Amino acid sequence: MAVSLSQISVAQQMTTPAKPATPATVRVDILHSGNAKTEHYALERVVIEPLPWPGQLKKNIDTSNRGNQLFEVRDKATGELLYSRGYSTVFAEWQSTAEAGKIDKGFEESLRFPKPQHAVNIRVLKRDQHMQFQTVWSIDLDTDAPDVVRKHQATTLKPIPIHISGNSADKVDLLIIGDGYTAKELNKFAADAKRMSQYLFTVSPFKERATDFNIWGLVAPTKESGVSRPSTGQFHASHTGASYDIFGSERYVLTLDNRALREFAQNAPYEFIEILVNNKTYGGGGIFGQFSTAAAGNNWANYLFVHEFGHHFAGLADEYYTSPVAYQTGAEITQEPWEPNVTALKDTSKLKWKQHVSAGANLPTTWPKERYEEASRAYQKVRADLRKNNRPESEMSALFKKDLVESSQLFSKDPNFHSIGAFEGANYEAKGYYRSQMQCLMFDRSEKFCRVCQDGITTIIDLYSK
Known part of the structure; x- marks a missing residue:
């Protein structure tokens, strides 16, 4: 069902006239810097x-206990967690890369x-070596202070309703942003966003929970089609800064x-963002609680959309381990990872998914690991x-299918x-991490x-x- 923003606004006024006004959205932009051994935080601005x-x-x-980090907003005077x-x-x-x-x-x-009613304290917490959250940065903020950014440049950007189930406050609001679509390709973006949204709701548990989602689209034309691929000498202007490599x-x-x-996304209601890049080359990415990306023109676009959204939306770990990645999981595996779908299996009696373990299954569980590797x-x-020789994308897609x-x-x-x-091989490691089933959308392209x-x-x- 597709409805306009004005219709939603009218519906809210008609059904909830006595409720307090919905609070404004506060965005605190920070700079997170450092190197392999140190890190620092600094306030950039409040919007x-x-x-x-x-x-x-x-x-x-x-209460999900997900993420490498956690931020808290507390009332400055009382300490109440808001x-x-x-x-x-x-x-x-990046911190785990050679650079x-x-x-x-x-x-x-x-x-x-x-937006809170009073001054607050913002705390950023990070997991320590025992996977417990510890405060690493704290700052007091008054969101009514004179230097808070309140005015924004006029824009013609308007969200496109793709799948609307009700008022934003009651739904998961997913914003699909198109990047690398020219003026002649804006209809293509709408079709791409609709196609992948429809596919998302064929995959459980999204299938069963489709009415809990609103999906919006947002796009502005770029001069060139597609986003940058520096490894092939392609550099394109981008509204979101999205790039391969x-x-x-x-x-x-x-x-x-x-x-x-964020300046682009703030023109639509959202809690989660997926960026569709208008490229045919296989690629994507996902950061829990930040955003995910997928190449809309690739033959595996539907898979990419759902897989990367799994990272961004639910903090799911990659379960594959034979493909090279640019960053590492860390040093020696001594602690249980926070991700819900992988385990270090240090204590089988405390296995995260022990309620689902099949009757008679051994832990670890055997599978044809050597033949697969x-x-x-x-x-x-x-x-x-194929990539080194810049072969056609069709050859890469055929290899993936095979x-x-x-x-x-x-x-x-x-x-x-x-x-x-508990099947050994997960989280980019052949040994030490385990996944719950032999095959999963986070393991391969199933x-x-x-x-x-x-x-x-x-x-x-x-x-x-x-």
């Missing part, structure tokens, strides 16, 4: 965004929350220009050669194919989330919807 707070005010406190959300950062990924061992670098981040990974698409992203090494070599067919055939013959247990990932997603839907 009152042009649209009111889109969230469910009765669910201001995050709002909290877990999240992860681009800085944390971070050589230079200092800064990344912009934003903390968004409903982040941290040297040819398939990793992110934006490092947080301000550009042997085939994967050959596949990765071919993949690297790999999925062969691995699915291998798995389906194993007696533990449908079992829920079409279903495992039961544990579905639970992880459902928890976040419940946090944001009525």
Whole structure:
């Protein structure tokens, strides 16, 4: 169902005339900087965004225990916790790259929350070596202070209703931003956003919870089609700063220009953002609580959209481990990861998903790991050669399809194919991390989330919807 913003506004006035006005949306822009061993925080500015707070005010406190970091908004006078959300950062990924061992670098981040009535204290917490949150930065803020940004440049940007289920306060608001679409391709963006939204709701548990979502689209034309791919000499102007080759990974698409992203996104109601880049080359990315990206023109666009949204929306870990990545998971595996779908399996009696473990399943659970890894090494070599030689994208897509067919055939013959247990190999590591099922949308390009990932997603839907 598609309705206009004006219709929603009228519906709100008719159905809730006695309720207090929806608070404004506060955005605190900060600079997160440092190197491989140090990090620092600094306030850039405080912004009152042009649209009111889109969230469910009765669910201001995050109890999901997700994210590498957590921010809290507390009443300055009383210390009462008013709002909290877990999240992860681009800085944390960069911090594990080789570059971070050589230079200092800064990344912009934003903390968004409903405008409080009084002065507040903002605290940023980070997990320590024992995975417990500890305060790493704190600042007192008055969101009515004279230097708070309240006025914004006039814009013709208007959100496109793609899938609207009701008032924003009662729903998960997902904003799909188009980047790299020329004036002649704006209809293509609308079609791309609608196609991938429809696909999202064919995948459980999104399928069963479709009425808990509002999906909006937002796009402005660019002069050139597509976003930058520096490794091939392509540099294009972008409204969000999205680009391939982040941290040297040819398939990793992110934006490092947080301000550009937030200034664009603030023109629509949102709690989550997925950026569709108008490119055919396979690529995407996702940061929990920040945003996700997907290449809309690729043959695997539907998969990319859902997989990367799984990172951004629910903090799901990648379950694959044979593909190279630009950053590392960390040092020696000594602690249980916070992500809901992977485990270090240090104590089988405390397994996160023990209620789902199949009867009679051994922990760890056997699977054809060696045969899979042997085939994967050959596949990765071919993949690297295709990119190195700049072969047509159709050849890469054919390779992906061949790999999925062969691995699915291998798995389906194993007696533990449908079992829920603890299968070694996950979170970019061949040893030490385990996933709950042999195959999952977070492991390969298959079409279903495992039961544990579905639970992880459902928890976040419940946090944001009525």
